[in-house]
Amino acid sequence: MKVILQRSLHADVRINHEIVGQIDHGLVALVGIAHGDTAETVRTIADKTANLRIFSDDAGKMNRNVIDAGGGILAISQFTLLADCRKGRRPSFxxxxxxxxxxxxxxxxxxxxxxxxxxxxxxxxxxxxxxxLTNDGPVTIILDSDEIIR
Incomplete structure (x- = not known):
């Protein structure tokens, strides 16, 4: 599983020019599910997502998580995060x-x-x-279950 987290001031997702999801501030989570991922893997990465201290406290230090910051999460499924570009010019999925x-x-x-x-x-x-999205910082974090769990 791979998740790209982008701290944002505002984000939305549209289908046919119609907003189907949005947050005012928080995280955009681009979520790629790999072969072998399980519900346990996904819950572990979700806990990591929720608890990463990447929001500023009153002193300007990144000491708050999305919950402490009162933010939301815009979750977008994105299988292309699993692209293998090692061979040729066309990614393999x-x-x-x-x-x-x-x-x-x-x-x-x-x-x-x-x-x-x-x-x-x-x-x-x-x-x-x-x-x-309007990226805040910018702050972008990559979560990879192979590095966190396995």
Whole structure:
């Protein structure tokens, strides 16, 4: 599993020019589910997402997590995070989980974040989406379950 987190001042996702999810401030989470990922993997990465101290405190130090900062999370499924570009010029996506498994685990990730009291907005799985955000900082963090769990 790979998740790209971008701290944002505002973010939304649109399908056919219609907003289907948005947050005022918080994190945009681009979520890639890999072969072999499990509900346990996804919950562990969701806990890491919720508890990363990447928001400024009153002294300007990154000491607050998204919950402490009162932020939301815009979760977007993005299988292209699993692209393998080592050979040739066309990325291979064989490392990505099948759509039925990926959908279930993406929903598990978002549901677990919501269970922690975080406002979670979502894109639509497998839809062609336009994601807009105003990056704050900029702060961008990469979470890779191979590095965190395995």
């Amino acid at each position: 064989t490392g990505a989980a099948s759509p039925d498994i990926a959908r279930e685990l993406y929903e598990t990730y978002a549901d677990h974040l919501a269970s922690l009291g975080i406002h979670v907005a979502r894109g639509i799985f497998a839809a062609d989406m336009a994601v807009s």
